[in-house]
Amino acid sequence: MKFFKKSEETEQTAKIEELRRMIDAAGMPPDIKRIAGQELETLSRISPSSAEYTIGITYIDYLVSMPWNKKTEDILDISRAEKIMNQEHYGLHKIKERILEHLAVKVLRAARKPQILVVDDEEIARKNLTHILTKENYAVAIASDGEEASKELEASEFDVVITDLKMPGMDGMEILEKIRTRHPDTKVIMITGYATVPSAVEAMQKGAFHYISKPFKLDEVRSTVRNALEKKLQTRSARGSVLCFAGPPGTGKTSVGRAIATALGRKFVRISLGGMKDEAEIRGHRRTYVGAKPGRIIEEIRRVESANPVIMLDELDKIGQDFKGDPSSALLEVLDPEQNHSFVDHYLDIPFDLSSVMFIVTANVAHDIPSPLRDRMEVIEFSGYTQEEKAHIAMQFLIPKQVGEKGLYEHPPVFTDEAVYKIIREYTHEAGIRNLERKIATICRKIARELVQNKRKFESIKITPEMAEHYLGRRKYHFEVIEEEDRVGVTTSLVLTEAGGDIIFVEAVKMKGKKGLILTGSLGDVMRESAQAALSYIRSNAGSLGIPEDFFEHHDIHIHIPSGAIQKDGPSAGLAIVTALISLLTGQPAIRSVAMTGEITLTGRILPVGGIKEKILAAKRAQVKTVIIPAKNRIDLEELQDAAREDINIHPVDNINEAIDLAVLK
């Protein structure tokens, strides 16, 4: 028994010694190293068989394995970045441009030498400081009194001002006050002699960063200035620097994010927020029990062994509704440059600096992001692809990739253009290209199997539309719009869903009753109100529309919007609803192949709506020929590429009458 105890003790000492060495080698910031040391001290005094000991050892193991000062070196070469973006992605010109601009700003910021202003009335002090600071590779300007300093401050932006406290004329305190009001981001360091230390302390209370004393000690000057610069850069560099990629699934958000990481030479991490239910998944669990874990952010940083990866936080707009705690405040701590340099994960329980992480957030719809978060982001919209773009991407990227992955390089199947278009039109129904990639994968997989089972010879296989059908089975999608007849009371509406634009049909019927309005098809409140508004507009204009005055006295109206599984809301179906009603009540069929979107007012005006680009792409997918949009949305058309406008007539309209002329047969 005694012997066993003894060995346990030696084991404990050995483990503690090992951890002590690891703490020394981990490159922790000094105060964190101190905390780790204290923790280890406590552990050396408790029994190794206790749960507390196990928890403590796991914790320190975790601390020493964090990449405290391990970073990959950024490759800030914009031409190389551009090449990488282009190599991996077709199209997306605007997006690539925005990203390259973003990276260029990063390059410039990195290249800009820190600017420092030295203010002192003694020449020797100015000389000494200039000497020390230029050696550190800072750009140094000098001023011999307050007035000169003011001029310098007007002329350029300084990161740090080092000023003597006591000077004839305007003294250091006054300079400090001036900077605090006019250049609040600039850090001020006071120079003090022995006698003025109390005033220096007072200056710090008034907002000075720190003080250094005369005669200058090289190390003190260097480290104080370096700390001040670090603080300054934290507030400056990261402002507005979180990118937010917003768009439907499969439009290349993840893939572009990964390319940014490659271009910068950084590690890439993707964390899905979709369906996250607990704050602890972001911020970790307190280490009160064995098996407690840090949050995903800290976990991933440890896994990739780098403190400056590109972290993509996916599906910000899909955070679980029943989230325990406040997701936006947890995420602000992660994303906000003012807070994230001292991010405290509950498990680590000491701050970890996230300020050099590059965060990219993705969302299907940007306006679903809570505004405090959205304000800190630069939103880049990824919209859906046209059929032509999809076909290009398939030929250039998806097919070669799948051919490679399925081991078919020796005799790659050759897809004809017609087959690719057939797959896009008849087997997928999406803004992005996820399913398209899946369908191509299916074909390649089936060919691989046939080759292996010798059903086919090892020869080039041509994928024609017939072959595509052979491998994929019967077509999955039909063009309801062009294949159906025009009917009374049925209109085609363009809507925006999380998966991009889509078309839905609005159906209206009348029956015997008394002024009733029935609405079905999982409609949200706003859509219900649109239907009410549509009906009121019609009732108030019954005469001019040719509807008998007493019609509503003897009838109920039922409006239904099928495909009930999709939650539908928003005011943009108003125009399609009013048109369906007018068609119903005048008995004139509405034209199926005219699709529309627009909010209506009680006086018959049409107000602008969102998602025009996505909606037009959806109309093209459904082979709609005519699209009616609000006149005020004309500006959105500028964003559409020419290919997206081909073969489709777009009519911007101001009021309901104009729309009726286009959409209802006479």
Ligand code: ADP
């Ligand atoms: P998202 O993150 O928007 O859902 P992904 O980045 O996962 O979309 O894209 C889905 C697939 O489509 C990936 O294989 C990606 O490489 C490919 N892809 C998307 N856009 C393009 C493009 N413009 N050029 C080439 N490939 C693309």
